[in-house]
Amino acid sequence: MAPNVTTLLHLGDWWMPPEEVDDAFVETAIDRILVTLGNHEPWGELTPLLSEHPGCAVRVSKLVWFLPRPARLTIGGRRVLSLGGAASVDRQSRTEGRTWWPDEAITDEHVAAAIAGGPADLMLTHEGPADTPIRRVREILRTNPHRFPATALELSAASRSRIAKVWNAVRPELLTHGHMHVAAGGKTDDGRRVASLGRDAQEGNLAILDMKALKMTTPSLAVIRGMAEQADVARDWRARRVAESLHDATLDGLKPTSAALRDAQDYIEGRRTLEEILEDVRRRHTRNPAHE
Numbered sequence: 608m609a610p611n612v613t614t615l616l617h618l619g620d621w622w623m624p625p626e627e628v629d630d631a632f633v634e635t636a637i638d639r640i641l642v643t644l645g646n647h648e649p650w651g652e653l654t655p656l657l658s659e660h661p662g663c664a665v666r667v668s669k670l671v672w673f674l675p676r677p678a679r680l681t682i683g684g685r686r687v688l689s690l691g692g693a694a695s696v697d698r699q700s701r702t703e704g705r706t707w708w709p710d711e712a713i714t715d716e717h718v719a720a721a722i723a724g725g726p727a728d729l730m731l732t733h734e735g736p737a738d739t740p741i742r743r744v745r746e747i748l749r750t751n752p753h754r755f756p757a758t759a760l761e762l763s764a765a766s767r768s769r770i771a772k773v774w775n776a777v778r779p780e781l782l783t784h785g786h787m788h789v790a791a792g793g794k795t796d797d798g799r800r801v802a803s804l805g806r807d808a809q810e811g812n813l814a815i816l817d818m819k820a821l822k823m824t825t826p827s828l829a830v831i832r833g834m835a836e837q838a839d840v841a842r843d844w845r846a847r848r849v850a851e852s853l854h855d856a857t858l859d860g861l862k863p864t865s866a867a868l869r870d871a872q873d874y875i876e877g878r879r880t881l882e883e884i885l886e887d888v889r890r891r892h893t894r895n896p897a898h899e
Contacts, residue, residue: 608815608826608830608831608834609815610635610636611636612636612637612815613636613637613638613639614637614638614639614640614641614682615637615639615640615641616641616643616731616816617640617641617642617643618643618645618731618732618733618783618784618785618786618804619642619643619644619645619646619647619648619691619693619732619733619785619786620645620646620647620648620733620785620786620806621642621644621645621648621673622647622648622649625667625668625670625671626668628640628668628670628671629668629669629670629671630878632670637670638670639670639672640670640671640672641664641672641674641680641689642671642672642673642674642691643674643678643689643690643691643731643732643733644673644674644676644691644692644733645691645692645693645711645733645785645786646692646693646694646695646711646733646734646786647695647711648711649708650708650709650710650711651704651708651710653673653710654708654710656673657673657675657676660675661675662675663675664678674689674691676689676690676691676692676713676717677689677690677717677720677721677724677773678690679724679727682729682818683818683819684818684819685728685729685818685821686726686727686728686729687727687728687729687730687731688721688724688727688729688730688731688773688777688779689730689731689732690713690717690721690730690731690732690770690773691713691732691733692711692712692713692717692733692734692766693711693713693732693733693734693766693786694711694712694734694759694762694763694765694766695707695711695759696753696755696759696760696762696763697753697755697759698759699756699759712762712766713734713766713769713770714769715769717769718769718772718773721773721776721777722772722773722776722777724777725777726777726778726779727777727778727779728779728780728781728821729779729780729781729782729783729818729821730773730774730777730779730781730782730783731782731783731784732770732782732783732784733784733785733786734766734767734769734770734784734786735767735770735784735786735787735801735803736767736770736771736774736782736784736801737764737767737768737770737771738771739767739793739801739803740793740794740795740799740801741789741791741792741793741801741803742791742793743789743791743803744787744789744791744793744803747787747789770784774799778799779799780799780800780821781799781800781801781802781821781823782799782800782801782802783801783802783803783804783814783816783823784801784802784803784804785803785804785806787803788805788806788809789803789805790803790804790805790809790810790811790812790825791803791811792823800821802814802823808828809828810827810828811825812828813825813826813831867888870884870887870888
């Protein structure tokens with residue numbers, strides 16, 4: 608949908624296998640996916656990984672990088688601050704060390720380090736700030752529709768306060784976050800904007816960000832799915848054309864074999880190079896005299 612976009616910024620709760628993500632973007636211009644971690648990642652694995660490279664982003668595949676807390680970047684000439692983590696208000700239904708980890712918490716040390724880096728134009732978080740200007744988020748916090756216990760709500764409030772402390776210190780033009788499963792936005796009296804993205808499979812879970820103007824465009828799921836279906840059709844068409852070119856009986860009016868179709872799909876999806884496929888074809892169609 609946006610072929611000039613080269614960077615994806617993910618706002619947390621990342622569970623996707625990085626190699627599969629690499630495969631999904633093999634035909635796009637995307638050259639990096641920067642993950643601001645949330646609260647539902649496997650922190651038992653991530654904390655040791657990040658600790659081995661303090662203050663540095665950790666590359667876990669060709670495209671995917673996990674950002675430290677905090678992280679400072681420059682994207683499109685803009686100063687970007689990433690501060691991951693959030694409080695799990697559903698921890699009472701989870702098991703510590705298996706589906707919930709204390710390392711999710713945003714600490715005072717994270718806050719101090721984030722503020723020490725100075726002003727930012729864009730702030731990326733998973734947790735939203737206290738005193739958010741987004742009306743729909745304020746309503747959820749006020750009504751507690753999922754009936755989370757008071758202790759969990761207190762931890763959540765403390766986590767949001769830490770985000771707000773950084774937000775008010777570095778004063779970004781735009782702060783964007785996840786976590787609340789709400790797609791909405793708001794603006795403070797002094798003009799700072801906050802954008803909340805929805806969860807996966809929810810409207811507003813993806814936005815295209817213009818780094819020059821720091822304006823976000825949020826396409827509907829219907830548009831995204833329609834574009835995806837068109838892409839699938841185009842991919843299937845290309846796969847058939849490639850399969851025909853790899854199939855030595857095409858000129859006789861025969862359909863490509865199942866093996867040729869698999870070869871074509873591997874080529875289209877980037878799983879094997881053309882040279883590798885041709886070598887496999889050669890082996891399949893070359894008889895071994897010793898076994899004739």
